[in-house]
Amino acid sequence: MPMNESKSNFVDYVKIYCRSGQGGAGSRNMRREKYVPKGGPDGGDGGRGGHIILRGNRNYWTLVHLKYNRHIRADHGESGGKSRSTGKSGEDKIIDVPCGTVVRNEETNELLFEITEHGEERVLLEGGRGGLGNWHFRTPTRQAPRFAQPGEPYKEMTVILELKLLADVGLVGFPNAGKSTLVSAISAARPEIADYPFTTLEPNLGMVEHRDGRSFVVADIPGIIEGASEGRGLGLRFLRHIERNSLLLFMIPADSQDIKKEYRILLNELEQYNPEILDKQRVLAITKSDLLDEELMELIRASRLPQIPYVFISAVTGYGIQELKDLLWTELNKESNLLSAQEEQEVKGDFIITELPNDASDSKMSPEESEENAQEENKEE
Ligand SMILES: Nc1nc2c(ncn2[C@@H]2O[C@H](COP(=O)(O)OP(=O)(O)OP(=O)(O)O)[C@@H](O)[C@H]2O)c(=O)[nH]1
Numbered sequence: 001m002p003m004n005e006s007k008s009n010f011v012d013y014v015k016i017y018c019r020s021g022q023g024g025a026g027s028r029n030m031r032r033e034k035y036v037p038k039g040g041p042d043g044g045d046g047g048r049g050g051h052i053i054l055r056g057n058r059n060y061w062t063l064v065h066l067k068y069n070r071h072i073r074a075d076h077g078e079s080g081g082k083s084r085s086t087g088k089s090g091e092d093k094i095i096d097v098p099c100g101t102v103v104r105n106e107e108t109n110e111l112l113f114e115i116t117e118h119g120e121e122r123v124l125l126e127g128g129r130g131g132l133g134n135w136h137f138r139t140p141t142r143q144a145p146r147f148a149q150p151g152e153p154y155k156e157m158t159v160i161l162e163l164k165l166l167a168d169v170g171l172v173g174f175p176n177a178g179k180s181t182l183v184s185a186i187s188a189a190r191p192e193i194a195d196y197p198f199t200t201l202e203p204n205l206g207m208v209e210h211r212d213g214r215s216f217v218v219a220d221i222p223g224i225i226e227g228a229s230e231g232r233g234l235g236l237r238f239l240r241h242i243e244r245n246s247l248l249l250f251m252i253p254a255d256s257q258d259i260k261k262e263y264r265i266l267l268n269e270l271e272q273y274n275p276e277i278l279d280k281q282r283v284l285a286i287t288k289s290d291l292l293d294e295e296l297m298e299l300i301r302a303s304r305l306p307q308i309p310y311v312f313i314s315a316v317t318g319y320g321i322q323e324l325k326d327l328l329w330t331e332l333n334k335e336s337n338l339l340s341a342q343e344e345q346e347v348k349g350d351f352i353i354t355e356l357p358n359d360a361s362d363s364k365m366s367p368e369e370s371e372e373n374a375q376e377e378n379k380e381e
């Protein structure tokens with residue numbers, strides 16, 4: 001099984017040390033000029049130390065640019081000068097990250113913030129303020145203060161940056177289920193496809209063109225196996241990429257021994273990872289249906305299938321692909337998903353909005369249809 005790690009530049013987790021700049025010291029200068037007796041204090045303020053700032057940038061898709069740049073320091077502020085001149089501020093350091101980057105304190109594991117939008121800037125560490133020059137400390141009784149404030153110290157922190165890809169539909173399935181084949185059939189993405197397990201080692205995103213210029217984004221993630229939550233196979237670390245998908249597409253091959261059982265195993269692994277993932281809407285694609293004839297298909301239909309909307313597909317012949325896209329689109333635009341549309345937009349920023357015409361409303365389901373679906377859901381649990 002070729003597991004060529006070195007070729008991978010998909011980096012979705014980095015630990016970096018950051019340090020802001022120290023504030024410059026205030027000056028203690030005394031004015032001394034030839035014809036100016038008793039010049040008095042004229043020391044200027046120190047400059048501010050540079051901030052460490054994180055900025056969302058839609059041109060970045062991974063954190064690979066930070067992998068070999070793990071120490072980031074902003075400049076210190078300069079000291080104040082004579083004639084009340086203020087020291088130069090230290091330059092801020094701006095760290096560009098992809099939209100969807102989560103920032104945590106490495107020591108405490110505390111979630112600090114999340115960068116979701118292009119251009120969004122958050123100050124991670126403030127630079128120290130510059131100290132005041134002696135000029136500020138004149139009083140009627142102390143006309144020549146020979147002291148000034150030091151600059152504030154810098155701040156430092158090691159942070160963990162984690163990337164959560166933002167896609168509408170997350171693919172869930174065992175290795176070899178045909179996930180990557182589907183993504184290459186319905187989008188312009190060209191993930192690697194092969195008849196061995198764990199071909200996909202890193203997530204791929206594909207933009208799916210639907211009818212009338214509408215589109216949605218599908219995330220192809222590595223296969224999941226039983227025990228993945230205990231670290232088997234590639235484990236479950238990639239699941240964080242589907243935590244925010246609004247819909248999960250389960251993919252189970254038509255030649256599977258027991259579709260329902262396979263579904264249960266997948267479901268169980270997801271639950272081990274994060275029970276909230278199960279709140280998402282689910283759709284089932286029975287893949288490789290070109291291996292079936294009508295009769296076999298009927299048998300599968302009659303068997304105990306999971307109680308979620310399903311469709312037979314073949315990414316090879318194109319069978320059921322349009323039906324699948326329609327189904328995904330309908331499910332994505334269901335009332336329950338639309339409720340969080342505002343939130344979604346916030347999360348996505350202009351990540352894909354530029355390519356997503358926002359006229360999804362006319363394909364909303366009728367109330368009867370939603371109710372039917374609700375009943376189906378109930379049956380299952
Ligand atoms: N007959 C048939 N074979 C398919 C179909 N879709 C995928 N395959 C084959 O199934 C194998 C696995 O396909 P992949 O798309 O790489 O599967 P995957 O789910 O991405 O697998 P991992 O990346 O390893 O998790 C390949 O040999 C594909 O050619 C299909 O619709 N019909």
Ligand SMILES: [Mg+2]
Nearest residue numbers: 179180199200
């Ligand atoms: Mg794959």
